[in-house]
Amino acid sequence: MGLLRVLLLRLATTAVTLAGVAVIVFFVIRVVPGNPIAMMLPPGATDADIAQLTALYGLDKPIWQQFVIWLSGVLQGDFGTSITTRQPVLGLVLGRLPATLELSIMALVMAVVMGGLAALWGTKRRGTRVEGAIDVANGMALSVPDFLWGLVLILLFGVLVPVFHISGRVTPSLDLPFTTNFYLFESLLRLRFDLWADIVSHMFMPALALAIPLAAIIGQLLKQSLKETMHLDYVTLARTKGYGETHVILREALRNAVLPTLTLVGVQFTFLIGGTVIIERLFSYEGLGNMAIDAVINRDLPLIQGIVILFAVIFTGVNLVVDLLYAALNPRLRHA
Amino acid sequence: MSFLSVRNLSARVKGGPALLRRVSLDVAAGEVRGLVGESGAGKSMIGKAVLGILPNAVQVTGGEIWLDGVDLLALPVAERRRRIGAMAALIPQDPLTALNPSRRIGGQITDRLVDILGWARARAEARALELLAEVQIADPARVMRAYPHELSGGMRQRILIASAFAAEPKLIVADEPTTALDVTVQKQILKLIAGMQAKHGTALLFVTHDLGVVSKVCQRLSVLYGGMVVEDAAVRDFFAAPRHAYSAALLAATPKYTDPMASLTPVPEAVIAAVQAEVAAYDGGAHG
């Protein structure tokens, strides 16, 4: 299957998936008890006040009619208005997206680097105590969920030895010259390393907390797959050519061992993005996840819908990228 | 001393049984030695020991492997590998698994020349093209850019042969280089190896089950049983009159080219018992 066909097929299934997500989220959050209008009004509001506001947000109509109105809006790029902030949902959500993307990608990079190095080192020293120690560390990293790692990191590097910021995305008193919300990226482009350092210092612990379990999964899986590859004939043949073990691992084994790991890392990365919801809350990081929790607390139905749809888009996007990468790395798929 | 001289090589599975029992054999420069014996006799182990690729679970317990006057077993691992890479090469058994599926053919032939021998890339590529033509591959330039899965098993074995001869090694170990191939292709490949060996004057350690093949391509042979060399002879003498009862029985169990339909005698149980007793006596002796 060529890259183009993978792409087209995935775009088609993605459309169906997103439609399904839209239906489910719309109806489910309306079944859950809690009236958003009642929650925004001060105590002592009259029934008439409530009825007026309810009508303003279209919440007096039958649910299926609300759905049709919402969906036709969405198809035109209008995700409605947030009940709590009275701003367009799309703008709010897209404003927060860069923060969460940067956090997730930073975490992914950390996980790949840590897990990759652990796997390579463990393979080079297979059967020795080094490999045993790496296995133990992997097991520990996996036995604790990301938000608990967050707490541990806060205690260690926020309280005990305060080297990193434990809250927010950037020090509030700083003057930000940014035109986009990709602070990490834009600070680099503008060569503002002072700001970059501040942003990294805020992002480091939440990203690390998200990265640790994924790093362990990558480390374990890639090492397993590397070790199996190291027994294959072409690896042995490379040894007879005079190459040392490091070279053999990197050039002969790695590329073929990465393929089975890649698919799983794609799935795990979507879990990592899901994990940002709680991690962002824990570190008061102003991203989508934090916004999502506020939206749920306030029963801000349009905002919840917008965030869920956006997460669904991100997840399917990640899966698409993984499939394309897989096809690109595998010569059998590339040429057939 | 011969170019390759294995002296009293013993090896065992770590914490397990002995696999090689004081194996000695020589391959002179330009000579072809066959290594025969039943499955599990340790033929491949000897080849692997010579090329420095014994499995991790296998441990050498004694002996020497002299390659061009240097005992490989006395060298540090990295140096041993480089020396082997520069002087010796392997023609593997299964061409389908011996090429890296994600690397182009060209790089898999030139890598040793460039990385180990320090050739310029252009020179190595010219050499690879020349060799591919020599192993009768049509359109070598296209094959250089191909990935293994685009080529047939016979083509891949030709490529592996070209790759083995690329650095003009003094010694090649061929471990049953035709058993994984179609019967129709086997003969061509065998002829190709024999032809290349003669042309390049390479010493060859040829591992095989097939005494018929030995009679055609080898000058000397070693018969192996249970990790022990039971007979070391010139091929001509061996086929005229094998000295050891086990090798005689092995010869009797081999189909004759002159009369392939003649009934075959399997190796008699008494002969097996006798050679097993030899192995047991060896294990009971001082060499353990």
Ligand SMILES: Nc1ncnc2c1ncn2[C@@H]1O[C@H](COP(=O)(O)OP(=O)(O)OP(=O)(O)O)[C@@H](O)[C@H]1O
């Ligand atoms: N990785 C390994 N670990 C432990 N024992 C092994 C390993 N590989 C092979 N052996 C054992 O070593 C012995 C010799 O194996 P070897 O591969 O040299 O046999 P062979 O003569 O080449 O047989 P064949 O004709 O089947 O290839 C066998 O008894 C085998 O079980």
Ligand SMILES: [Mg+2]
């Ligand atoms: Mg074998």
